[in-house]
Amino acid sequence: MPPAVRPQARRITALLGSVALVLAAAGCGGGAGSGSVSGRVTSLTALDYYTDASEHAQWSERLTACGRTAGVRIEHRSVPGASLVPRVLRQASSRTLPDLLMLDNPDVQQIARTGALTPLDRYGVDTGGFTKSILAAGTYHGKVYGLAPTVSTIALFYNKDMLAEAGVGVPRTWDELKAAAARLTRPGRYGMAVDANATFEGTWQFLPFLWSNGGDERKLDTPQAAQALRLWVDLVGSGSMSKSVLNWTQADVHDQFVAGRTAMMLNGPWRISAMERTRNLHWGVAPIPVRAPGQTLVTPLGGEVWTVPRSSSEARRQKAARVLACLTDSTHMLATAKQYFTVPSRTAVASRYTEQVPTMRAFVRSVERARARTAELGVRWPRAATGIYTAVQAALTGERTPEEALRRAQQSTTGP
Amino acid sequence: MRNEGRWEPVARWLFVTPAVGYLLLFFGLPVAENVVMSLRDYTATTFYTGDAPFVGPRNYFETLSSDQFPQALLTTVVFIVGSLAGQFTLGLALALFFARAFPLGGVLRSLLLLPWLLPMVVSATTWRWMLDTDTGVVNHALRALHLVPSGVPWLTDTSGALTSVILVNIWVGIPFNTVILHGGLRDIPTQLYEAAELDGAGPLTTFRHITWPLLRPVAGVVLLLGAIYTVRVLDIILVMTGGGPADATQTLATRAYDLSFQQFEFGRGAALGNVLVLVSLVFAVVHLRAGRRALHG
Amino acid sequence: MAEGRTARRAPARGRLSTIAGIVLLALMLFPVYWMVNASLQPAGGVLRGDWFPRHPDLSGYATALRDQGRALVTSLVVALGSAVLSLVLAAPAAYALALLPLRGGAPVMFGVLVSQTVPGIVVANALYGAYSDLGLLNSYGGLILADSTAGVPFAIIVLRAAMASIPREVIEAARVDGAGQLRVFASIVLPVSRNALITSGLFAFLFAWSDFLFALTLNTTETVRPITLGLYDYVGAHSNQWNAIMATAVLAAVPAAALLVAAQRHVTAGITDGALD
Numbered sequence: 009m010p011p012a013v014r015p016q017a018r019r020i021t022a023l024l025g026s027v028a029l030v031l032a033a034a035g036c037g038g039g040a041g042s043g044s045v046s047g048r049v050t051s052l053t054a055l056d057y058y059t060d061a062s063e064h065a066q067w068s069e070r071l072t073a074c075g076r077t078a079g080v081r082i083e084h085r086s087v088p089g090a091s092l093v094p095r096v097l098r099q100a101s102s103r104t105l106p107d108l109l110m111l112d113n114p115d116v117q118q119i120a121r122t123g124a125l126t127p128l129d130r131y132g133v134d135t136g137g138f139t140k141s142i143l144a145a146g147t148y149h150g151k152v153y154g155l156a157p158t159v160s161t162i163a164l165f166y167n168k169d170m171l172a173e174a175g176v177g178v179p180r181t182w183d184e185l186k187a188a189a190a191r192l193t194r195p196g197r198y199g200m201a202v203d204a205n206a207t208f209e210g211t212w213q214f215l216p217f218l219w220s221n222g223g224d225e226r227k228l229d230t231p232q233a234a235q236a237l238r239l240w241v242d243l244v245g246s247g248s249m250s251k252s253v254l255n256w257t258q259a260d261v262h263d264q265f266v267a268g269r270t271a272m273m274l275n276g277p278w279r280i281s282a283m284e285r286t287r288n289l290h291w292g293v294a295p296i297p298v299r300a301p302g303q304t305l306v307t308p309l310g311g312e313v314w315t316v317p318r319s320s321s322e323a324r325r326q327k328a329a330r331v332l333a334c335l336t337d338s339t340h341m342l343a344t345a346k347q348y349f350t351v352p353s354r355t356a357v358a359s360r361y362t363e364q365v366p367t368m369r370a371f372v373r374s375v376e377r378a379r380a381r382t383a384e385l386g387v388r389w390p391r392a393a394t395g396i397y398t399a400v401q402a403a404l405t406g407e408r409t410p411e412e413a414l415r416r417a418q419q420s421t422t423g424p
Numbered sequence: 425m426r427n428e429g430r431w432e433p434v435a436r437w438l439f440v441t442p443a444v445g446y447l448l449l450f451f452g453l454p455v456a457e458n459v460v461m462s463l464r465d466y467t468a469t470t471f472y473t474g475d476a477p478f479v480g481p482r483n484y485f486e487t488l489s490s491d492q493f494p495q496a497l498l499t500t501v502v503f504i505v506g507s508l509a510g511q512f513t514l515g516l517a518l519a520l521f522f523a524r525a526f527p528l529g530g531v532l533r534s535l536l537l538l539p540w541l542l543p544m545v546v547s548a549t550t551w552r553w554m555l556d557t558d559t560g561v562v563n564h565a566l567r568a569l570h571l572v573p574s575g576v577p578w579l580t581d582t583s584g585a586l587t588s589v590i591l592v593n594i595w596v597g598i599p600f601n602t603v604i605l606h607g608g609l610r611d612i613p614t615q616l617y618e619a620a621e622l623d624g625a626g627p628l629t630t631f632r633h634i635t636w637p638l639l640r641p642v643a644g645v646v647l648l649l650g651a652i653y654t655v656r657v658l659d660i661i662l663v664m665t666g667g668g669p670a671d672a673t674q675t676l677a678t679r680a681y682d683l684s685f686q687q688f689e690f691g692r693g694a695a696l697g698n699v700l701v702l703v704s705l706v707f708a709v710v711h712l713r714a715g716r717r718a719l720h721g
Numbered sequence: 722m723a724e725g726r727t728a729r730r731a732p733a734r735g736r737l738s739t740i741a742g743i744v745l746l747a748l749m750l751f752p753v754y755w756m757v758n759a760s761l762q763p764a765g766g767v768l769r770g771d772w773f774p775r776h777p778d779l780s781g782y783a784t785a786l787r788d789q790g791r792a793l794v795t796s797l798v799v800a801l802g803s804a805v806l807s808l809v810l811a812a813p814a815a816y817a818l819a820l821l822p823l824r825g826g827a828p829v830m831f832g833v834l835v836s837q838t839v840p841g842i843v844v845a846n847a848l849y850g851a852y853s854d855l856g857l858l859n860s861y862g863g864l865i866l867a868d869s870t871a872g873v874p875f876a877i878i879v880l881r882a883a884m885a886s887i888p889r890e891v892i893e894a895a896r897v898d899g900a901g902q903l904r905v906f907a908s909i910v911l912p913v914s915r916n917a918l919i920t921s922g923l924f925a926f927l928f929a930w931s932d933f934l935f936a937l938t939l940n941t942t943e944t945v946r947p948i949t950l951g952l953y954d955y956v957g958a959h960s961n962q963w964n965a966i967m968a969t970a971v972l973a974a975v976p977a978a979a980l981l982v983a984a985q986r987h988v989t990a991g992i993t994d995g996a997l998d
Contacts, residue, residue, distance in 0.1 A: 059958030085943055088957030094686045097468045098849075098941040101688075102858045122468040206668045251580035252557050254669040263961040269558070401670035405582045420491070435902055436821045443814035443877060444829060450870050451836040454847035461847065518745065526738035532746050534985045538753060541977035541988070543931035545949040546970045549956055550756040553963060561755060598749070603992045649996055656840035659933045663953060680842050685938055690846065697843040708838035712831070 049327045051081040055096075056110035056312070057089040060259065062282070066347060071108075074334035078327050082108070089257070090207040093119070096317075100124035105317035107328040111154060113145035113313050114208070114381035114389050120148035121387050125315045127151035131329030133336075137354040145380045146313045148387075154313030155336045158350035160371075161307040161378045162213065162276045164297065165283075168290040170197075170271040178294045179272075182239050185297045189248035192271035199248040201261045201270035204240065204404055208390070209258055210397040212308055212381070213274050214240070216296045218396070219306035219379060225392040226384055228399065229411070229418040235299060237403050237410035244404050254404055265291075276310060277349035277371065295374070309378035311353060351375045395421040455701060458694045466690035476691070483695040492671060492679060493696075500675040500703075503590060504654045508647055510594035515601025515646075520635075522602070523609045533606065540599035548663035551592045555579055555664075582672035585665045589673050592660055597653070601646055608642030609635070648711040655704055676700050756974070760785075760967035781964030782972075789969050792951035795861075796930055799947055800976070802865035803929035804922045807872030811921065812914075815880030816906050820892060830881070833874045844870060845938040852939055859944045867935040872925025879924075879994045883917030884910055920991040923980055930976055948973045 052075065058067045068084045075082040085106070087095055093115050099105045100122055111119060119125055128135060128151075135143065135152045139159060146154035166178060174192050179185040189199030203213045214236070218225075223233035243249040256264070258275055265273045266286045274296065283291050295305050314335055316328045334340060338360075341352040345361055351372050352358045362369045382389045395417035402413040462483050464476040487493060522533045539547060554561050555578035563575035578588045612635065620630045658677050661667060667674040667682065674682070676696060684693025747754075760781050761774035786793075818826050848867055849858075857863030887910060895905050911918070936950040952969050981988055 086958070088954060091954070091957065094688075095941060097688050098685070100468070101470070102853045102941050104859060104941050118468075123473070206666065206670075247574075250558055251577050254580045255665075259961070398670070401668060405580075405670045405672070407582055407670050407672075416491070433824065436817050436823055439813035439817035439821070439902070439906070440823065440826075440829060443810045443873060444832075446810050446869070446873055447832060447836055450844065450848075450866065450873075451832075451839050453851075454844045455839060457847035457851070458843055461850070521738075521742070521745070524738055526735040526742065528739050529742060532739075532742040534981065534989060535746055536749055537981055537988060537992070538750060538978060540992075541927060541981055542753075542974050543933070543949050543977070545931075545933050545952050546756070546973045547752065549952055549966065549970050550752050550759075552956075553759070553967070554752060554755055595749075595752070600992060600996075603989060604996055607993050645996060652838050656842065658842060659949075662933075662937075663956070677840060677842050680846070681934075681938075684842075684846050684849070690850070694843075694846055697840070697846050700840050701843055704838045704840055705835075708835055711838075712834060 049080055049321075049323050051083060052107035052324060052328055052331065053083045053085065054108040054110070054331075055085050055087065055092075055106040057086055057092045057112075058110075059086045059088055060282075063278075070335065070340065070344070071331070074331045074340065077334050078330035080327050080331070082331070089209060090205075096124065097122065100317070103320075105319050107317070107319045107324050108331055109315045109317045110312050111315055112208070113142060113154070113156060113309065113311050114393070116146050116154045116313055116315065117148045117382055117387045118390055119315075120153045124317055125153045126318050126325060127153055128155065128316065128329065128332070131316065131326060131333075133329055133333045137356055139353050139355055139358075139375075141309050141378065141380045141383065142311055142313070142353050145309065145311075145382050146315075154315040155332065156311040156313040156353045157336050157341045157344045158348065159309055159311035159353045159375055159378070160276055160278065160348070160350040161310050161375055162216065162274055162296070163307075163374070164272060164294045165265065165275050165279075166272040166292050166294065167265070167268070168292050170268075171292075174271075178292065179297045180295075181297050181301055182299045186239070186242060186246070186248065189243055189272065190246055193248050197268065198250050198264075198270045199272060200243055201249060201256070201264050201273040202240065202253050203256050203258045203261050203274070204253040204397075204400050205255060205257055206397050206401050207257075208393050208397070210400060211393040212310070213258070214396060214400055215308040215381070216274075216305065219308075220296070220298045220303055224384075225381075225389070225396070227418065228392070228395060228421065229415040233414050234410045237400065237414060239299075240400065241403050241410055251404070254401060280349045281347065304377070307374070307378050309375070309380045311350070392421050458697050458701070461690055461694035462692075462698055464691050466688065468688040470688075470690070479691070483691045487683075487692045487695045488699075492674065495671065496674050496676050496679045499586065499673065500655065500677075502586065503593070503657075503673075503675055504651055506587075506590040507593040507597060507654045508650050510590065511597035511601045511650055512643070512647060514594065515598050516605050516643075518598065518602040519605035519609055520631075522606055533602070536602060537599045539596055542596075544596065544657075544659035545663055547596055548592060548660045551588070551595075552579065552664045555588050579665055580669060582670055585669055585673050589661050589664055592664065593654065593657060596660070597650060601650070604642060604646045605639065608639050611642075612638045645711070648707055651707045652704060652711070655700065655707070676703070753974070756967050756970050759963055760971045762964045764962065764964050778964070781962075781968035784962065784965035785968035785972060788965070789948060789951045789955065789972070792946050792948045793972060795945055796947040796949070796973075798861060799864050799868060799932075799945070800926045800930040802861065803868045803872055804926040806865055806869050807876045807925035808918060808922050810869070810873050811876035811880055812911065812918065813906065815877050815884055816910050818877070819881045819884035820887065820889075820910065821902070833877050836870075836874050841870070841934045845934055848935075849938055857939075859940050859942050861945055863939060864935060864945055864947070865929070867939055868929035868932045869925065871928035871932070872921070875924055875928070875995050876921035879921045879991060880914060880917050882994050883914045887913055916987065916990070917994075919984065920987040920994070923984055923987055924991045924995070927977060927980065 054071055056067060058064045064086050071082040071084050096105070096109065096119060105124060133155070135155060138155065142156050142159050143152065146152055146156065170192055171178065176188045176191050179188045185200070192199035204210050217236035217239060218233055221232045221236045223230060223236055244251055244253065261273050262275055262279045262282065264270045266283060266289055283289060296307065298305050314332045316325050316332060319325060319328070338354065338357045341354060341357050342361060344350065345352045346365065349371065352361050358372050362372050381393070385392055399413040399417035402408045403410045408416070463478060463480060465479045466476050470476045518536070522529055557563060557575055557577050557580050560578070562578065566572045567575060577584045579585050616634050617630065620634055656677055658681060661673050661675065661678050665673040667678045677700060680693050680696040680700060683689045683696060758774050761777040762771070762781070763776070763778040764780050764784070817823050818830055852858045852863050891909060892905055895909055931949065932947070933949040933953065936947045940946060940950065952966070952973055955966050955969055
């Protein structure tokens with residue numbers, strides 16, 4: 009019943025020898041949820057942001073399989089990432105929420121606060137053994153509202169051929185990054201690419217630089233934060249990074265990379281399967297550079313959680329909870345992790361994972377130190393996140409200096 | 425039914441009632457409802473709980489005193505003025521060009537209408553792709569012609585993005601201006617031009633003393649309608665720039681959309697919407713008074 | 722069509738003007754060409770297309786039809802519905818406003834004109850709450866009603882102008898023969914106003930087909946998703962499949978182009994009448 013892990017995926021996993029990312033996983037055993045089921049619910053709706061064609065198909069497959077265990081058919085829809093939360097809010101207001109909803113982990117508390125989600129304890133879903141940080145991100149007022157099958161973070165991906173040809177080593181510090189990016193830049197090709205979009209995705213990509221340098225979302229107008237922002241400004245200013253980063257999503261950044269239009273990029277491991285399908289692309293992955301040697305890299309905890317919204321009927325919610333329990337049971341967790349090169353969010357499964365796929369050990373370790381975006385601010389995170397991407401945009405367009413941009417971001421974050 | 429009976433006036437009104445009812449429901453009521461909404465505090469939970477407390481004019485204070493308001497207002501003004509200037513000048517030039525009779529003139533003029541008829545989302549999507557800094561055809565052509573060394577940052581620069589959305593709005597509006605102004609030109613009596621030619625007037629003098637004075641009423645209507653259409657433009661901006669980068673293309677209309685439908689602050693969105701209504705109303709009054717009076721003598 | 726005043730230019734200059742006209746048109750319509758050209762490029766991560774579709778590839782259209790076929794049908798239903806609704810509401814009103822001695826007709830006309838200046842976002846803002854309460858979100862009826870906010874005032878203006886030019890004697894004669902208002906309207910006024918009906922119906926169709934704002938704000942699910950919204954989401958979701966995106970854009974542009982070619986005269990008349998009445 010669970011979708012078999014493709015042999016190809018195992019092979020690809022083996023390629024990940026040099027992976028060294030930064031995040032954390034801890035926890036214990038998993039188990040499927042029970043669920044008292046009644047009524048004659050035959051189909052459920054599910055909403056997520058996996059719009060990429062192959063990713064969408066893979067999730068459809070997984071949802072179908074889990075739907076079968078609960079005896080329902082699943083209508084699976086995906087919308088672009090940036091439009092998911094506004095759409096969910098509108099669906100909440102018009103009582104047209106889906107039965108199963110995927111949310112990016114920092115959005116859960118905000119949505120839970122509106123009353124659109126139901127706590128999972130009433131369905132008897134097993135919430136034990138999860139990595140503390142991801143469980144905390146899915147918890148609001150002491151109740152668990154969302155569970156993630158797997159977690160991940162972002163890293164520096166680079167084109168091995170391009171680095172070799174330019175005689176450039178993998179950068180470890182910001183200065184090395186700037187120098188490498190400049191030397192890798194050619195006509196029709198940039199040295200580096202990030203997502204500096206005016207969305208939460210842009211914020212997410214900036215966080216490793218902000219946090220590793222000692223910056224803090226509670227106080228954005230610090231020299232540490234300004235240094236981080238200055239790095240991005242310098243990369244664009246020197247022409248090593250396209251100004252189009254202002255408009256790129258992570259998917260666009262990936263497209264640029266596989267098309268050979270950028271030599272390095274910031275992205276997540278879930279892109280690996282697509283990169284592997286690209287012929288003649290020899291890529292490597294490394295930790296995101298830090299400003300000074302010896303600084304500890306801190307990256308944001310990534311991972312999408314599944315929730316059971318307050319949909320039309322209790323019977324539907326019960327069914328949905330059973331599907332959710334299936335998605336987050338150890339079998340599916342493991343399968344999902346292998347498919348996307350992410351890390352199972354139950355610690356026991358994660359350690360079994362590293363036994364089965366030793367090359368992922370570095371990945372699992374890397375997730376250990378990852379910080380949840382809502383850890384400090386909770387429901388106030390979206391406001392800080394908006395402030396951060398606004399500051400990034402203002403600084404990269406040259407509208408304001410990094411210091412001025414961050415000062416304003418701090419004002420708007422703490423203002424009315 | 426036949427002769428003027430007691431029922432006659434009622435019967436007449438029955439013809440108008442459905443349309444009037446519709447207009448009241450879909451224009452009158454929303455405008456009134458927006459005033460009410462602007463005095464309440466809506467949040468993401470409001471529509472779930474139905475709880476939107478009365479807060480008086482707070483939404484107006486907050487919206488109008490925020491950092492973004494003066495910027496959005498300025499952007500709106502630049503967007504309108506830039507669009508109108510471009511649409512009108514180019515539209516008038518094309519109208520003058522097509523005023524001359526030449527083979528295929530009529531067909532060519534009709535085909536010119538296409539940009540105006542296309543859904544704005546379609547035009548904006550196409551332009552967004554054409555204006556891409558690194559891969560767009562516009563920069564490709566500019567580089568090939570050695571006009572710019574590296575390419576213009578059309579959508580990735582604050583002034584570039586505003587210029588881009590104005591250019592596209594001009595492109596969309598040119599056909600409308602051309603058609604109306606062309607009609608206006610055709611209504612100018614031929615004898616006036618013949619007389620001018622006999623007096624030995626050059627094309628510039630003829631334009632200044634005959635064409636322009638007689639075209640002015642039509643020109644006024646075109647500009648006012650253009651302003652009314654432009655003030656509400658949302659599609660082009662949302663599709664091309666999403667209001668960015670760094671809010672450089674955020675107008676009053678896109679801000680109102682953003683507040684209501686992205687941030688779920690319907691109260692503040694309504695407050696900004698009412699500012700928009702006021703702006704439109706000024707145009708409308710000018711349009712209905714001066715414009716039409718001049719046109720119909 | 723009789724062309725302008727200076728019909729006595731030398732033929733050589735006329736031909737020169739034709740050439741200049743073609744060049745101008747080519748410049749203006751280049752984006753449309755580029756859209757079609759891009760839609761015919763092969764699939765894949767090719768970010769910059771060739772200047773010509775040397776090897777036309779229809780896979781973009783196949784993908785577009787597969788992903789957006791339903792949205793096209795939805796748009797067709799909504800646009801047709803809106804055209805019909807606009808005419809049904811506007812034609813009787815225009816008749817009364819143009820030809821019947823109507824007390825209070827002037828304020829109604831004033832209202833029609835002012836309604837055209839109300840920004841769509843203001844209407845959407847208020848309609849969202851009302852639709853939510855009435856269960857009209859995500860419904861064909863709701864979207865058709867909202868989309869007609871462009872068509873109804875426009876049709877009233879165009880139809881009233883056309884009907885006002887019907888000679889009063891024709892109507893009087895029919896009345897003397899004992900025909901009621903309804904008879905006069907249905908068997909005399911409507912047939913005579915055929916052109917204006919086509920024009921305003923056509924525009925109401927195009928307005929609804931092009932609508933983006935109401936589609937974006939009054940839908941929260943996939944139930945009623947017209948092509949404009951489909952294209953918008955498509956760009957957000959599949960930024961690397963430009964051939965499919967551009968094929969969708971071409972498909973969304975087809976009605977406008979087709980109507981322009983097939984009903985040129987009505988289109989020009991519609992723009993002028995709508996603006997200058």
